[in-house]
Amino acid sequence: MALLSVRDLRTYFVADEGTTRAVDGATFDLYAGKTLGIVGETGCGKSVTARSILRIVERPGRIVSGEILLQRDGGYIDLAKLDPDGREIRRVRGGEIGLVFQEPMTSFSPVHTVGDQVIEAIQLHRRLDKARARARAIELFRMVGISRPEGRLDEYSWQLSGGLRQRAMIAMALAAEPRLLIADEPTTALDVTTQAQILELLRDLQRKTHMAIMLITHDLGVIAEMADDVVVMYLGRVVEHGPVDQIFHAPKHPYTQALLRSIPGIQHEARVKLPTISGSIPHPFARPAGCPFHPRCALVMACAAAPDGVCCDHHEPELITVEEGHSVSCHLYRKKGAAVPLALESAR
Amino acid sequence: MSTIVTPPPTAVPPQPPAAPLRERLTGQILLDVKDLKKYFVIHRGFLRRTTGYVRAVDDVSFQIQEGETLALVGETGCGKTTTSRCILRAIDPTSGQILFRTESGKTVDVATISKRELRPLRRQMQMIFQDPYSSLNPRMTVLDIIGEPLLVNGVKSRRERIDRVEELMRLVRLRPEYMRRFPHAFSGGQRQRIGIARALALHPKLVVADEPVSALDVSVQAQTLNLLLELQNTLGLTYLFVAHNLGVVKHISDRVAVMYVGQIAELAEREALFRSPKHPYTAALLASVPKPDPRLRGQRKPLPGEVANPAAPPTGCYFHPRCAFAVERCKVERPAWEQISPGHWVRCHRARELTLPGIETSSTVAPAAN
Numbered sequence: 001m002a003l004l005s006v007r008d009l010r011t012y013f014v015a016d017e018g019t020t021r022a023v024d025g026a027t028f029d030l031y032a033g034k035t036l037g038i039v040g041e042t043g044c045g046k047s048v049t050a051r052s053i054l055r056i057v058e059r060p061g062r063i064v065s066g067e068i069l070l071q072r073d074g075g076y077i078d079l080a081k082l083d084p085d086g087r088e089i090r091r092v093r094g095g096e097i098g099l100v101f102q103e104p105m106t107s108f109s110p111v112h113t114v115g116d117q118v119i120e121a122i123q124l125h126r127r128l129d130k131a132r133a134r135a136r137a138i139e140l141f142r143m144v145g146i147s148r149p150e151g152r153l154d155e156y157s158w159q160l161s162g163g164l165r166q167r168a169m170i171a172m173a174l175a176a177e178p179r180l181l182i183a184d185e186p187t188t189a190l191d192v193t194t195q196a197q198i199l200e201l202l203r204d205l206q207r208k209t210h211m212a213i214m215l216i217t218h219d220l221g222v223i224a225e226m227a228d229d230v231v232v233m234y235l236g237r238v239v240e241h242g243p244v245d246q247i248f249h250a251p252k253h254p255y256t257q258a259l260l261r262s263i264p265g266i267q268h269e270a271r272v273k274l275p276t277i278s279g280s281i282p283h284p285f286a287r288p289a290g291c292p293f294h295p296r297c298a299l300v301m302a303c304a305a306a307p308d309g310v311c312c313d314h315h316e317p318e319l320i321t322v323e324e325g326h327s328v329s330c331h332l333y334r335k336k337g338a339a340v341p342l343a344l345e346s347a348r
Numbered sequence: 349m350s351t352i353v354t355p356p357p358t359a360v361p362p363q364p365p366a367a368p369l370r371e372r373l374t375g376q377i378l379l380d381v382k383d384l385k386k387y388f389v390i391h392r393g394f395l396r397r398t399t400g401y402v403r404a405v406d407d408v409s410f411q412i413q414e415g416e417t418l419a420l421v422g423e424t425g426c427g428k429t430t431t432s433r434c435i436l437r438a439i440d441p442t443s444g445q446i447l448f449r450t451e452s453g454k455t456v457d458v459a460t461i462s463k464r465e466l467r468p469l470r471r472q473m474q475m476i477f478q479d480p481y482s483s484l485n486p487r488m489t490v491l492d493i494i495g496e497p498l499l500v501n502g503v504k505s506r507r508e509r510i511d512r513v514e515e516l517m518r519l520v521r522l523r524p525e526y527m528r529r530f531p532h533a534f535s536g537g538q539r540q541r542i543g544i545a546r547a548l549a550l551h552p553k554l555v556v557a558d559e560p561v562s563a564l565d566v567s568v569q570a571q572t573l574n575l576l577l578e579l580q581n582t583l584g585l586t587y588l589f590v591a592h593n594l595g596v597v598k599h600i601s602d603r604v605a606v607m608y609v610g611q612i613a614e615l616a617e618r619e620a621l622f623r624s625p626k627h628p629y630t631a632a633l634l635a636s637v638p639k640p641d642p643r644l645r646g647q648r649k650p651l652p653g654e655v656a657n658p659a660a661p662p663t664g665c666y667f668h669p670r671c672a673f674a675v676e677r678c679k680v681e682r683p684a685w686e687q688i689s690p691g692h693w694v695r696c697h698r699a700r701e702l703t704l705p706g707i708e709t710s711s712t713v714a715p716a717a718n
Contacts, residue, residue, distance in 0.1 A: 041566060197652075199650075200650045218565070224638060245642050259567060262569070264595045267709060271577060281535070
């Protein structure tokens with residue numbers, strides 16, 4: 001049974017200049033003890049998806065349709081239907097679902113000690129007096145690997161290094177023992193050796209607490225390192241969804257394939273021409289019709305060439321299951337049974 | 349059957365593969381940095397008394413040959429950007445020499461020459477910045493941005509400037525029709541190309557690129573890296589490439605210098621450094637990079653601790669508190685900068701005896717042809 005089910009979520013930003021479909025039909029499940037990686041480039045809607053779940057989407061953005069079902073007491077509550085300022089969602093936010101942001105520098109107030117902020121978070125969700133809450137904060141700091149936790153509690157966020165700040169942020173997110181931790185680019189602002197420490201910490205905490213993790217990043221290396229399942233997003237759409245090994249070793253969507261090829265990896269041959277994805281990510285107001293990736297896709301099918309007249313520049317593809325637990329939204333896979341179309345094989 | 353539709357006009361057309369190193373090099377040393385130091389003074393209190401120094405760059409020496417790419421890599425605060433800013437004399441170094449071979453074949457010390465003598469040199473050393481959003485003036489058109497260095501350097505005729513800007517825009521694969529647009533009309537990758545065109549306007553010899561692709565999306569990063577390689581081949585440019593992303597560094601460089609707390613820990617040819625690193629810090633860095641392959645998961649142990657404070661560095665080797673191979677000697681004696689095999693320089697007491705794991709270049713994971 002899924003801990004959290006997102007069903008056809010759509011979050012739009014309606015402004016005078018036009019409507020941005022930031023999230024446009026996202027569907028995925030999160031399970032206890034598992035990590036779901038959400039990967040995509042700028043404007044793919046990965047952060048707005050996370051903000052939608054917690055109901056902290058900024059105006060003029062709002063959820064226009066879809067369900068966000070959180071399992072509770074054997075049933076489900078739909079977070080999408082809750083009042084974003086109401087009591088109920090505040091119980092979920094920081095309580096059942098913890099959040100870690102990208103920038104630990106701006107996520108803490110500079111005028112209060114980190115200890116006070118963590119203690120506040122604890123008291124929001126737990127009925128503990130100040131002394132007990134402080135003891136709990138020390139325990140949390142120790143759990144996330146902060147040395148001398150008693151002293152660190154009385155420091156300000158700007159006195160901590162980037163790695164320590166991110167650890168303190170994670171401690172705060174874990175204050176109420178959430179069942180789900182949403183980590184939005186948790187290591188993007190960190191150096192590579194610190195990143196390795198934080199990823200190890202998240203893995204370790206998951207083993208101990210069995211929480212689900214939703215890991216949002218643009219870094220495919222981090223995804224390969226951490227995720228059990230992967231959702232690849234492009235311009236608000238889920239283009240591919242599957243087990244991590246399938247995504248990296250048998251990707252189906254032309255975008256996923258091209259993305260993986262274009263990374264300059266440290267194991268790759270140097271100074272050769274990298275395969276690129278032509279063009280750039282379209283402006284959200286100029287979202288292409290049909291499949292949002294079609295103007296950049298090397299395997300785009302024009303109307304005349306497409307079987308049954310369904311083509312990439314007119315018809316938006318739906319997610320199609322290509323094998324157990326692996327789905328892709330691409331017209332190349334529309335025919336039932338044909339797992340890998342000819343055009344794709346020749347492109348490999 | 350599927351039809352391959354012509355890619356949109358912004359696409360980068362096929363380019364020749366990068367020329368091998370030997371063909372690119374002229375054998376001349378373009379830049380020779382000797383014992384470069386940059387200390388920042390720490391002031392405290394009302395009287396602004398000097399209470400200490402931040403050793404941002406501490407005894408850095410390296411050479412760059414004409415036509416090659418040297419990458420400076422390291423974590424936040426390691427001094428890689430400060431080093432590059434000293435070389436461009438954007439800041440004055442505390443001590444050391446920066447010997448630059450000018451177009452006329454003369455060698456000058458950029459570290460000490462007067463501002464007046466520096467002016468004509470600036471043309472020969474240009475910079476590409478990290479952030480394509482803040483490094484372009486939003487109130488200037490592309491024509492004015494790329495044309496400004498021309499104007500400053502005496503190209504007074506507007507017609508001449510327009511022609512040259514047109515040529516430069518073609519060179520970086522931007523459409524010259526767009527030269528009267530403002531930066532906001534361009535995507536991040538296109539803006540970075542505007543910055544590259546501006547840097548190339550005066551035919552520089554040395555291009556210092558400080559994190560030129562780290563603000564770009566992965567799909568756009570590859571286009572920019574291809575362009576930089578291609579420009580190097582066609583224009584014979586020399587790059588000093590400052591970056592923290594080891595994948596990018598591996599891709600673009602000929603030689604790599606790894607910096608740690610203001611010093612170069614290791615400097616070697618690219619393949620040697622990646623395959624058989626000699627400094628434990630280099631090995632730890634390589635192991636920390638998340639590899640885009642879930643089957644390689646869990647093959648690393650994170651490096652403990654944090655980067656040392658350059659205002660109060662540890663005794664002995666700066667890396668010893670985090671080093672798994674540290675011995676007594678490392679705690680007390682600062683290691684010397686030594687060449688342990690031709691072209692392979694290391695600052696480590698145990699470099700000769702240690703065998704450290706590196707990264708094998710794997711042909712199976714090499715990017716497939718498009």
